[in-house]
Amino acid sequence: MPAVEVALFCVTVALYxxxxxxxxxxxxxxxxxxxxxxxxxAGCGLIFHTxxxxxxxxxxxxxxGNNLYELNSMGSWFAIFLFLIxxxxxxxxxxxxxxxxxxxxxxxxxxxxxxxxxxxxxxxxQNPWFIVHILFAWFAYACYVVACGCAVFYLLKEKxxxxxxxxxxxxxxxSLLTLDELSFRSIAFGFVTHSAMIVxxxxxxxxxxxxxxxxxxxxxxxxxxxxxxxxxIHLRLTFRWKEKKAAWLAILALxxxxxxxxxxxxxxxxxxxxx
Amino acid sequence: xxxxxxSKSNFWNLLKSRKLAISLLLVILIFSALGTQIPQxxxxxxxxxxxxxxxxxxxxxxxxxxxxxxLYWTWWYIALLVLLLINVAFxxxxxxxxxxRPTSLQSRSxxxxxxxxxxxxxxxxxxxxxxxxxxxxxLTARRYRVFHQEIPGGCFVWAEKGRFGVWGSLLFHFSxxxxxxxxxxxxxxxxxxxxxxxEGQTFTERARDYLVLKRGLLSTYxxxxxxxxxxxxxxxxxxxxxxxxxxVTVKEDGRTITQxxxxxxxxxxxxxxxxxxDIHGFSPLLVLKDKNGTSLLEAYIIxxxxxxxxxxxxxxxxxxxxxxxxxxxxxxxxxxxxGQSLRSKSxxxxxxxxxxxVYEGEQRIFTGPAMLGQTVDFDGxxxxxxxxxxxxxxxxIKDEGVPIIFVGCWLGIIGLFIVTTFISKRILVRIQKxxxxxxxxxxxxxxxxxxxxxxxFLALAQQMEKTINNGGGGVRACS
Numbered sequence: 001m002p003a004v005e006v007a008l009f010c011v012t013v014a015l016y017x018x019x020x021x022x023x024x025x026x027x028x029x030x031x032x033x034x035x036x037x038x039x040x041x042a043g044c045g046l047i048f049h050t051x052x053x054x055x056x057x058x059x060x061x062x063x064x065g066n067n068l069y070e071l072n073s074m075g076s077w078f079a080i081f082l083f084l085i086x087x088x089x090x091x092x093x094x095x096x097x098x099x100x101x102x103x104x105x106x107x108x109x110x111x112x113x114x115x116x117x118x119x120x121x122x123x124x125x126q127n128p129w130f131i132v133h134i135l136f137a138w139f140a141y142a143c144y145v146v147a148c149g150c151a152v153f154y155l156l157k158e159k160x161x162x163x164x165x166x167x168x169x170x171x172x173x174x175s176l177l178t179l180d181e182l183s184f185r186s187i188a189f190g191f192v193t194h195s196a197m198i199v200x201x202x203x204x205x206x207x208x209x210x211x212x213x214x215x216x217x218x219x220x221x222x223x224x225x226x227x228x229x230x231x232x233i234h235l236r237l238t239f240r241w242k243e244k245k246a247a248w249l250a251i252l253a254l255x256x257x258x259x260x261x262x263x264x265x266x267x268x269x270x271x272x273x274x275x
Numbered sequence: 276x277x278x279x280x281x282s283k284s285n286f287w288n289l290l291k292s293r294k295l296a297i298s299l300l301l302v303i304l305i306f307s308a309l310g311t312q313i314p315q316x317x318x319x320x321x322x323x324x325x326x327x328x329x330x331x332x333x334x335x336x337x338x339x340x341x342x343x344x345x346l347y348w349t350w351w352y353i354a355l356l357v358l359l360l361i362n363v364a365f366x367x368x369x370x371x372x373x374x375x376r377p378t379s380l381q382s383r384s385x386x387x388x389x390x391x392x393x394x395x396x397x398x399x400x401x402x403x404x405x406x407x408x409x410x411x412x413x414l415t416a417r418r419y420r421v422f423h424q425e426i427p428g429g430c431f432v433w434a435e436k437g438r439f440g441v442w443g444s445l446l447f448h449f450s451x452x453x454x455x456x457x458x459x460x461x462x463x464x465x466x467x468x469x470x471x472x473x474e475g476q477t478f479t480e481r482a483r484d485y486l487v488l489k490r491g492l493l494s495t496y497x498x499x500x501x502x503x504x505x506x507x508x509x510x511x512x513x514x515x516x517x518x519x520x521x522x523v524t525v526k527e528d529g530r531t532i533t534q535x536x537x538x539x540x541x542x543x544x545x546x547x548x549x550x551x552x553d554i555h556g557f558s559p560l561l562v563l564k565d566k567n568g569t570s571l572l573e574a575y576i577i578x579x580x581x582x583x584x585x586x587x588x589x590x591x592x593x594x595x596x597x598x599x600x601x602x603x604x605x606x607x608x609x610x611x612x613x614g615q616s617l618r619s620k621s622x623x624x625x626x627x628x629x630x631x632x633v634y635e636g637e638q639r640i641f642t643g644p645a646m647l648g649q650t651v652d653f654d655g656x657x658x659x660x661x662x663x664x665x666x667x668x669x670x671x672i673k674d675e676g677v678p679i680i681f682v683g684c685w686l687g688i689i690g691l692f693i694v695t696t697f698i699s700k701r702i703l704v705r706i707q708k709x710x711x712x713x714x715x716x717x718x719x720x721x722x723x724x725x726x727x728x729x730x731x732f733l734a735l736a737q738q739m740e741k742t743i744n745n746g747g748g749g750v751r752a753c754s
Contacts, residue, residue: 120513123539181727192691199684208540210467210551210672212680215347216318217311224311227304231297237722238293264311 001116002059008052015045020101027098027169035094042097043084049077062121065134072111076104079142090182092174099149129204136197141257143190148254150183151247158244180243183250184236191229198222221260228253291365299359310346313338317345360455367448374441382424382431383703391718393729395736398712399743403429406706406713409743419702429707437700443693446686453683461676463493471668472505473558473575496673499546502526508555508665510623519555521667553668556580557589557606559629560662566655571595577666578606587622603632617644627663700728
């Protein structure tokens with residue numbers, strides 16, 4: 001990694017970390033102003049993150065999607081971008097930083113520890129559909145993380161908030177109705193982008209390997225997680241599964257997504273052609 | 276007769292049941308996930324699959340018996356998919372009827388409105404007609420389609436927007452049927468072959484020139500007979516990434532039609548056939564002569580490329596035509612001596628050598644290496660390793676189902692986009708005279724975003740109350 005990129009990466013991580021500390025302190029010490037500063041730091045971190053990714057793109061000459069460092073950095077960027085955008089519509093969503101920022105930091109750290117070297121884009125990746133596939137994938141995953149964060153807060157608030165202390169930890173979380181709906185809307189949007197991810201991946205596979213679907217474990221797990229979210233949406237809209245049940249399902253569904261990204265390469269069958 | 280009709284309607288209800296859809300989705304996702312845990316024949320080489328069987332004799336026998344080693348192609352898995360699609364088709368038909376059905380204009384009682392998730396009521400001294408005008412204008416200003424009807428002692432208002440969203444859901448479900456048609460066309464008419472060409476040689480597009488050729492049962496494809504010549508195969512290394520390119524010329528009746536460099540993500544498409552790169556290897560030119568100098572063999576032989584435990588081997592054997600001589604060989608493209616044996620430093624043919632074993636009948640008559648250009652003599656025969664060229668293999672595919680499948684996929688995504696963008700919202704207002712004043716009961720529902728709608732609903736209802744009680748000032752009268 002060039003020194004400039006290392007510096008940009010460190011500044012980004014530091015800003016996200018400061019933002020996270022402020023979010024946590026705000027919750028613990030009930031200081032509204034720290035919540036606002038948490039968002040400011042997360043926003044500044046995103047600016048440096050964007051510059052770091054832009055630098056990577058410029059220096060490597062290709063879209064940053066070549067290795068785990070680039071993929072994870074892109075994924076974290078999407079999660080934080082989505083989180084900041086969400087705050088425009090739901091001011092109360094700021095508190096989700098307590099979930100989004102540590103997950104993003106973990107994902108970035110995992111990437112930087114695995115393979116941060118810059119290299120030429122692998123031949124299989126040299127396809128515009130690959131870029132579309134990656135962008136939609138990260139957008140979908142970012143939405144699912146936000147949905148899971150809302151679901152976790154929903155369950156916590158539902159269990160521990162007694163209703164008479166609006167200044168307490170749980171009282172400061174968004175209302176149960178908002179958390180429930182935010183979780184659902186994130187999943188609905190994630191489902192659209194997840195579908196686009198599968199379709200663009202399929203087009204890419206058709207160009208690269210001459211087959212739009214191979215039942216490769218990575219593909220299949222992507223389909224499995226898509227089906228799980230499909231079931232969630234049907235249960236919600238048709239059978240009125242809401243609130244607690246929907247929250248648990250949103251958390252379980254994210255486990256399937258995490259498995260499809262990190263778990264599948266460790267499967268015993270090892271029968272995949274996915275790069 | 277009655278019972279028969281009843282059971283028929285039960286059957287149709289089951290087919291369009293959403294409970295069936297959920298159950299099928301769950302079963303399919305469980306089996307799909309299971310298929311990723313068990314080695315699949317279609318995804319592993321025969322050697323790797325046998326190795327798994329040897330390691331897990333009991334488990335593999337059970338999995339084989341249940342069809343789990345070819346799970347995605349078992350009759351029952353396909354049956355589950357077909358059942359899901361039938362269910363989707365019936366659901367789509369039912370949704371289509373719903374989408375076409377005009378908005379229900381049935382008035383609701385106050386008690387019924389109170390049961391809505393969003394409910395608001397207030398009183399005014401304004402008359403029913405004036406109140407109706409104000410409400411009508413407010414709703415129209417917010418882009419609701421408004422209908423109203425007189426009821427005893429007042430009137431009832433229906434307002435809705437985002438009804439277009441219903442079509443999104445319909446389109447999404449309909450897209451599955453298009454995808455199914457695409458998959459059926461693909462399975463029925465797909466032509467998939469594999470062929471290999473040595474540099475400088477030509478492949479003719481006819482059945483016998485393919486190494487493997489599979490055709491769908493309904494395929495009517497006729498071979499075109501054009502020729503593809505592999506001019507050169509190139510290996511380019513950039514850092515850790517290695518790229519492979521095949522420069523080919525397409526010819527028809529001796530005329531050059533086009534030239535193309537085939538690489539990863541860059542296939543050749545000609546006459547509906549797509550040529551995709553597969554693997555490559557080496558073709559040595561072996562010349563075998565007997566003691567009279569008669570040439571028994573002089574040809575480029577395609578040596579099979581084997582991948583095993585991250586290593587690549589190029590080895591094969593040749594039955595020399597018209598004799599009982601068998602030549603077994605192993606190529607080292609960048610050979611160096613490793614004690615008595617050879618090994619290759621890289622896959623680039625910088626210093627090619629071939630390790631040979633020659634049999635005459637059952638008897639081994641020669642064992643030893645030959646460098647490029649070297650001739651070895653044994654038992655009155657001479658064998659020359661005269662040249663080494665690359666060969667490259669290609670998948671040749673014609674699939675008419677693919678465009679249909681992708682059209683279906685994109686329609687599905689457009690459908691989902693419509694569903695999430697055009698959110699159907701409905702507001703019902705009951706205006707009725709109660710004593711000296713007029714009571715207004717407002718109820719609202721949104722199918723998807725209820726919390727967001729709750730805020731919108733409350734703001735609208737409060738605006739209604741404020742505007743009506745201020746005498747409808749600033750609100751234009753409805754037409």
